[in-house]
Every structure is written in structure tokens, then in C-alpha cells.
Amino acid sequence: MDEIVKTTGLTKLYKGAAAVDGLDMAVREGRIYGFLGPNGAGKTTTLKMLLSLVRPTAGEIEIMGRRLSGKTRIELLRDIGSLIESPSYYGHLTGEENLKILQTVLGVPKENIDKVLRIVRLDRQQTKRVSAYSLGMKQRLGLASALLSFPRLLILDEPTNGLDPSGIHEMRELIKSLPREYGMTVIVSSHLLSEIDQMAEDVGIIANGKMMYQGALYDLHRLDKPKSLEEIFLGLTGKERSL
């Protein structure tokens, strides 16, 4: 299977300290890739580098078989949807107006707005100002923005942050359906191990900016058969019982 994202020696230094340290990441197309790591491990920085929001200090990024550079950046990013850290929105506008702005920027068909609003089940709330949305609704609007162009690659950073249990379940089921229904590849970062366990097919575990394990989740469980993902994760990241 082809790799849709491949990083080689990806490094980001902040004042000499490595936030991401020589990361080799490989994401297979059409899969859900769970990106796990404790707080401050370098997950968000890595995802931001994939989106050119942060400049790598060293290393290379290849997306859809092309090297990410100043020249290819916009062309590649048009095929990537993202939800980084927290959902982005204009609070004084309605959900629909927010998506209309992004639709204009991206140059995608207007019909996509209704489609994504239905997918994230915000179609009944589309005329309400986003400032009046609950956190869960804002999160769903963030996902709708990421889905708007029906991209080949979707990057979601902690998409279930702030959601209640039913919201988490709903978001998880939605993410799981994306590769099947729209042929998307999803990179999803989370600190919730159970969430990744139930959602991802491949997993990358990062600690102190370094990749500790990368491969199919199934293989990870097979390697350490009697252990739960939590135990494996704690063993790999050296955070025994400290989480």
C-alpha cells in the first residue's frame, strides 16, 4: 500500500531544545493512523509541520508522493483537511457563513456546505451564531471545515477534546466511517488510548519528539499479547504510572 505521508528525520528545535527529534513517520493511504504520545511529546508540532504552519529545523516531508516545499505547498494543502489544537471559527458568524468563507477560499462547490453540515449533524444549527455553539458543536464545525473539500488526507489533532461521552462516541464513529465512505486517510492524534485503540488501524507512538513505535495496531497487540495498549504505551514512553 502507498504511503500518503512520509517524513524523514523531521526535526524541530525551539531555542536549541528538540520538540521533534528526527521523526520518521509513514502513513499508509486509506487507513486511520493513530498518533499517540504524552502531553508535550511533539504530536501537535509534527502535525503543524505537515501543514506548513511550523517550519521544520531539519528533515523532509513527502505528501502524496511529492516533497512538501514552498512551491508544492498550496497544491498539496488543497488536498488536506485539518483540525489542529482547537476548532477554528468566526464566532460572530453562523456555522453556514463560516463554511461559506472557507468554501470561497478553497474554491469547492457550494453543495459541499450542506453535505458536510449533514455529515457532522449541524444542519439544524447552521443559522445559529457560532459564539452560541457548545464546545461539542464547535468541534463538529471544525470537523466540517476540515471535510469541506472532501480531501484525500485528514489531519485531526485531539478531535474529541471537550466532548461528552456520547459526543466522543459519535465523533469516533464518524472518523471511522471516513476511509470507507470517502476514501480518506485520517491521521488522528489523541492522548486517549482507548479512543485510538477503538479507532485506528495503524499507530505511531511518540515520546520526547522521537518515534517509539510505528506500525499496525494489530501487530503491536500481537507483540505484547498479554498487555493492554495502556501498558504498552506506558512502557514505550517511559511514563509508568505517571499519567
Add this chain to the structure above:
Amino acid sequence: MMKLIKCEFMKTRRRYVLATALVVTAAMLAWIYPRHQSSDLLRLGWMANLYELPLINSIFMPLLSIIVSSRLCDIEHKGGMLKQLAAAEKRGQIYDAKLLYGLAIMLFCVVLSWGATIAFGYIAGFEGDVPIRLYLLYLLFTAAPTIAVYIFQHTLSLCVKNQAVTFFAGAIGTFFGTFSMFLPQLPWLRRSLIWGYYSVLAFVGLFGWTKEDRYKFAHFDVMEIDWTFFIVLIFICAAIYVIGREIFKRKEL
């Protein structure tokens, strides 16, 4: 670029940016007009305006720049939209579109206040014809420093999340720019501040004014216009634009 400018228009819905700008412009005009009541000032009205307005502009135009740029850029910071936009469009174009939209509002207010000043002159009954060539020159010399100040404020508002910082920086600049007008013995001060160029480019002087007779025997004259500083200002505008755009492009979101 056009689609991004269209987006800027869509984003400002319910933000009342233009309405706010018009209120500030109206406040400026309300401050100017009641001053021309005496018969001496009605006699000297057209030239008196050209003498006094640079001072008023040096206070109101930077204030308007702070308000407009801050209201336009704050919406991006509040909802973290810059990272979403930067992941879809060239950063330089995001910077340019917002700048053009803000400048359009600013220049609309400049032209509006200019037109209102002339209209007021006719309504108040200023003597003689409007010296249109001088008024056009005044329009140019008001627009140029306003553009420089706005590009500075735009860059600051776009790069710094906390809009109180941008307000403070703008207010300090405005204070020193206006203050420099009262220090003619220190011409380098106003020439070294973009806010001081309303005064640097002022070209009408007051002669014969005394404390006792005030404007009775006074007259206004056109002083020699030094175009060097206009050209310097154009270069300053270009430099702020190039540096500001580059800073925004390199900023990590």
C-alpha cells in the same frame, strides 16, 4: 486575490467595521467645524483648513487605523482562524487581501472627510473659490501618511494576538507624532516617525497672527513643498509593507 477580498467582506458581517470608521470620521468632522465661526476665519477659511487639518489628521487618522486594523485582525485571532486560512492559501495573499480591504475603508474615510471639509466650506460661506489644486495636494499628503500608518498597524494587529499591545504601540506613535508638531526646532523627530509625516507634508503656514489681534491681520501662505520627504514616505511605506509581509509569512501559527 479577489476571492480573498470577497471573504474579507463576508467576515466583517455584524462587525460594523465601516460603521465604526464612519463614526470616528464624523467625530473628527464635528471637532473641526465649530471652529470656523468668526468672520476672520470665514475670510481665511479655505487656507485655515489646510493649516489646521494636518494636526487634526495626525490624531484621528492613526486612531482610525488602530480601530480598523484591530477589528479586522482580531476576528482571525479570536477563533484561531489564521491557522485554518494559512493551511489553505498563501500567507502573502492573506496579508495582502486584509490590507487592501482595510486600506479601502481608510481611504474611503480620508476622501469622505476631505469632501465634507470642502462641502462645509461652501455651507459656512468661506470667502473666495476653493483652491482645488491645494486641496488635491492636501488629499495626497493626508492619504500617504495614513497608508504608512495603516500598513504598520495592520502588520502589528495581524502578527500580535493581544490587540491591547497594538493599540498601545499605535497610541504611543500617535502621541509622539502629534507632539513633534509642536517642536519645530526638532525637525528630525517628526521626520523619523511615520505619524509625524502629517506635519512634515503640511504646506500652509500662518503669518501675522498675534495674541491681541488673533486672525485680524493674519494670513495663510503656501510654503515651499519639499517633495523629498514625500518620496521618503513612499519608500517607508514600501519598506513597512515588505518587512511586515515577510514577518507574517515567517510567523509560526
